[in-house]
Amino acid sequence: MLSPAAKKTVSVPETTLGPFIALHRHCRLLKNYRLWCRSAAPSKTEMRTRFSTADETFLDIHRALFVVSRVVAGNIHLIANSYGHYDLAKMKKVSSGIFPIIALDRKAPKPLHRQVYDGYRTAIVEGSLRAGQRVPSTRVLTSELGVSRIPILNAYAQLLAEGYFESRVGAGTIVSRSLPDQVPLLDPRSPRSARVRSGRRPVSKRAESLPAIESVPWRRGWGAFGVSQVAFNQFPFQVWNSLVTRHCRNIHARSLDYGDPMGSKSLREAIAAYLRTARRVRCEAEQIMIVSGSQQALEVSTRVLLDPGSRVWMEEPGYRFARSVFASNGCQIVPVPIDSEGLSVAAGIRQSRRARAALVTPSHQYPLGVTMSASRRLQLLDWAERSGSWIIEDDYDSEYRYESMPIASLQGLDANARVVYIGTFSKVLYPSLRLGYVVIPADLVGRFLAVRIAMDIGPSRFFQAVLADFIREGHFSRHIRRMRLLYGERRSVLTDRLRDELGLAADITGGQAGMHLSLTLKGIRDREVAERAARQNLWLVPLSSSYLGKALRQGFILGFGSTTVETIPNAVRKLRSVLNSH
Numbered sequence: 001m002l003s004p005a006a007k008k009t010v011s012v013p014e015t016t017l018g019p020f021i022a023l024h025r026h027c028r029l030l031k032n033y034r035l036w037c038r039s040a041a042p043s044k045t046e047m048r049t050r051f052s053t054a055d056e057t058f059l060d061i062h063r064a065l066f067v068v069s070r071v072v073a074g075n076i077h078l079i080a081n082s083y084g085h086y087d088l089a090k091m092k093k094v095s096s097g098i099f100p101i102i103a104l105d106r107k108a109p110k111p112l113h114r115q116v117y118d119g120y121r122t123a124i125v126e127g128s129l130r131a132g133q134r135v136p137s138t139r140v141l142t143s144e145l146g147v148s149r150i151p152i153l154n155a156y157a158q159l160l161a162e163g164y165f166e167s168r169v170g171a172g173t174i175v176s177r178s179l180p181d182q183v184p185l186l187d188p189r190s191p192r193s194a195r196v197r198s199g200r201r202p203v204s205k206r207a208e209s210l211p212a213i214e215s216v217p218w219r220r221g222w223g224a225f226g227v228s229q230v231a232f233n234q235f236p237f238q239v240w241n242s243l244v245t246r247h248c249r250n251i252h253a254r255s256l257d258y259g260d261p262m263g264s265k266s267l268r269e270a271i272a273a274y275l276r277t278a279r280r281v282r283c284e285a286e287q288i289m290i291v292s293g294s295q296q297a298l299e300v301s302t303r304v305l306l307d308p309g310s311r312v313w314m315e316e317p318g319y320r321f322a323r324s325v326f327a328s329n330g331c332q333i334v335p336v337p338i339d340s341e342g343l344s345v346a347a348g349i350r351q352s353r354r355a356r357a358a359l360v361t362p363s364h365q366y367p368l369g370v371t372m373s374a375s376r377r378l379q380l381l382d383w384a385e386r387s388g389s390w391i392i393e394d395d396y397d398s399e400y401r402y403e404s405m406p407i408a409s410l411q412g413l414d415a416n417a418r419v420v421y422i423g424t425f426s427k428v429l430y431p432s433l434r435l436g437y438v439v440i441p442a443d444l445v446g447r448f449l450a451v452r453i454a455m456d457i458g459p460s461r462f463f464q465a466v467l468a469d470f471i472r473e474g475h476f477s478r479h480i481r482r483m484r485l486l487y488g489e490r491r492s493v494l495t496d497r498l499r500d501e502l503g504l505a506a507d508i509t510g511g512q513a514g515m516h517l518s519l520t521l522k523g524i525r526d527r528e529v530a531e532r533a534a535r536q537n538l539w540l541v542p543l544s545s546s547y548l549g550k551a552l553r554q555g556f557i558l559g560f561g562s563t564t565v566e567t568i569p570n571a572v573r574k575l576r577s578v579l580n581s582h
C-alpha cells in the first residue's frame with residue numbers, strides 16, 4: 001500500500017551511487033532503520049519515540065527510506081528529474097513476474113547462483129520463458145526460494161551481463177527481447193518439444209461425434225450483414241460503465257465467495273418480472289437458472305432431459321451450434337422441415353413420434369425467421385403431452401418485433417409444464433457478456449441444479465449484479481425501445497434496397513423480427529458466392545450451412561444489427577455485383 005508520503009515529491013540528493021548511498025549520507029540512522037524495516041514498516045510515531053528525533057528530520061527520513069525500501073526491495077524504479085531529485089509521484093509500480101520452476105539443491109556441489117542462472121537459461125532456451133516476459137524481482141525470488149539474496153543477485157547480474165535479461169527503468173526485469181545469437185531456441189510447438197506418435201490416439205466418442213470447426217471465409221471479417229452482431233456502438237456505455245464502477249467500488253470480502261449456483265437472486269427476480277410481463281412466461285424467480293448464454297442453457301437441458309441415443313426433433317434448417325450440443329451428448333437428431341407456419345409437427349410425428357424432445361425457435365425461427373402459427377403451437381404442445389416429450393424453446397431475439405406487438409412465448413401457453421424456456425442477453429445487450437437463463441419446470445429445478453453444479457458450480461457474480469441493477473433501474477427496457485427503432489429502420493432500408501437491386505429474384509423472409517433476415521435465391525450455389533464475396537470483404541453466411549441434410553434453399557442469412565443505414569445501399573450493390581460475376 002502506498003503511504004501518504006508516496007503521493008508527495010521526495011527530494012533526495014542524486015549521486016552516481018544511487019539513492020541508497022545518498023540516503024546513507026543523509027542520515028546516520030539509516031542502517032538501524034533498514035534492519036528494522038525488513039520485518040515491518042514502522043509508523044512515524046513509532047520511529048519518533050524509538051529514535052527520539054525531531055519531527056522534521058524524521059519526516060524526511062521516513063519519506064526517503066520509503067523510497068529506498070521500494071527501490072531496493074520492490075520492483076520500483078526512481079525517475080530522476082532534471083533538478084537531481086526523485087519524484088516519487090511519478091514512480092510506477094511494476095507488476096511482479098511469474099515464478100519459473102527452478103529446482104535448487106542446497107547439498108549439490110554446484111553453487112546456488114549457478115543453479116538459479118542455469119534454471120533461467122534452460123527456461124529461456126526451452127521457450128517456457130519468452131522474450132519480453134517479466135521475471136520476479138530479486139527480493140521476491142529470494143523470499144520465494146528461501147535462500148539468501150546474494151546468489152540471486154549474482155545470478156541476475158550474470159543473466160543481465162550475458163544478455164538473457166534486460167532491465168528498464170519503470171519496467172522491472174524482463175527476458176531480453178533480443179536474445180544472444182548463440183541461444184538455440186526450441187519451438188515449443190515443434191515435434192522436439194512433445195513427440196506425437198503416429199497412429200490413432202483415442203479420444204471420446206463425444207469429441208469424435210462433433211464436426212471439426214471449419215475456418216470458413218465468411219466468418220473471417222467484420223462489416224455489413226454480420227450475423228449475431230448487435231449495434232455495438234449504440235450500447236449505453238455511460239450508464240453501463242457507471243453501474244460497473246458502482247459495483248467495482250462495492251467489492252467486499254463476501255462477494256469473493258461462490259455465489260448461488262442458480263444465479264444471483266436479485267437478477268433472477270428481475271428476469272422473472274421481465275419475462276412474466278413482456279414474454280408472458282409463467283415463472284417465479286426460483287425456476288430461473290442463470291447460465292453463460294443459450295449454449296450452456298441447452299447443454300444443461302440436454303444433460304437433464306436426454307440420454308445418449310435419445311431422439312430429438314430439430315428445425316431444418318436450424319441453429320447449427322445447437323446441433324453440436326445434441327451430437328456431443330450422443331442424441332439422434334431428427335431434422336423436421338420448416339414451412340410457412342414454422343416446424344411441421346405432422347412431419348415430425350411421421351419421422352419420429354416418440355422423440356424425447358423438440359428444440360424450437362417459435363418467435364423467430366432461426367434462420368428463416370418464420371413465426372410459428374397459433375395452431376402449430378397447440379399441435380406441438382399436444383404432441384409433447386401425449387408422447388411424454390419435452391419442448392425446448394429458444395427465445396433468442398424476440399424482444400425486437402417491428403410490425404406487431406411481440407408474440408407471447410410458447411411456454412406461456414403450456415398447461416402441462418412440458419416447456420423448458422431459454423433466453424439470452426447476447427442479442428438484446430451484447431454477446432461477450434455471456435449471460436443467459438433457463439426457466440425450468442418447477443419439479444425439475446433440483447435436477448437442473450445437480451447437473452449445473454457438476455458442470456461449473458455456478459455463474460460468475462460480478463456482471464450479474466451489474467445487470468440486475470441495469471434491469472431494475474429501467475435502463476434495460478429503455479435500451480430495448482431505442483434499439484427496436486434503430487433496428488426497425490435498418491431492416492426496412494435493407495429490404496427496400498434488396499427489392500430494388502435484386503427484384504423478383506429475391507425471396508426475403510423473417511425480417512418482421514430480430515436482427516437478421518433470410519434471402520433465398522434461385523439458381524445459385526451459396527457457398528461459392530460467399531467465398532467470392534469474402535475475397536471482396538463482403539461477409540455472407542450461406543443459408544445452406546444451416547441444413548443438416550440436403551439444402552432445400554440456397555441464399556444468405558443477412559444480419560442488419562450492426563449494419564448502418566448509410567452502409568446498406570453500397571453493401572447491397574456489392575452483393576448484386578458478386579451474384580452477377582460468375
Ligand SMILES: Cc1ncc(COP(=O)(O)O)c(C=O)c1O
Nearest residue numbers: 228293294295319366396424426
Ligand atoms: C438460434 C440462436 N440461439 C441462441 C443464440 C445465442 O447464443 P448465446 O446466448 O449462447 O450467445 C443465437 C446467436 O446467434 C442464435 O442464433
